[in-house]
Amino acid sequence: MIPTTDSIAYTNARNGLASLLDRVSKNSEIVIINRRNKPDVALISKEELDSLLETVYLLRSPANARELFKAIDESKQMDDATVEPQSVEDLCEDLGIVRE
Template sequence: MKTMSYTESRARYAEVLDGVTNDREEVVITRAGHEPVVMVSLDDYESLRETAHLMRSPANARRLLDAMERLEDGRGQARDLLDAEASDLLGAD
């Protein structure tokens, strides 16, 4: 994560934006007398919001963490998203 002043970020704005969008770089921008802000790509921001939403419910968070633990331990199972009958009903291949 890169940190820079508001003044520096303004002087290098296009370069900072390119780093954030192309390199997935997070940039903390500081301003005297103000709270710092973080600049992230829209994709990263949406991913963070989705994760926060999924983890908001303690029960859902526990299920997700348990599922991740099972996968890491090699106890996961590969499954099709649609079974054959549902696929036929929907006309999916």
């Protein structure tokens, strides 16, 4: 799922920081904080960041990327009723991915 993205002025973000942090964390949102004469900054929950970093890590190897996309294609072709839930650890083992 792609998180929604919103933007907010720095002053408004500062004034409502607690509620902004709650919103980002609760809704898996990414909020862009606009700053005058400085680069904008993205506010993202740790959970979302961890997920993005894990995805980048898994896809940086062409072999892993091919296997992951192959698995996605295969899963799309399967009947949803026959798909058994699988843990991340089991999936990595099946795909030959070594997690650090």
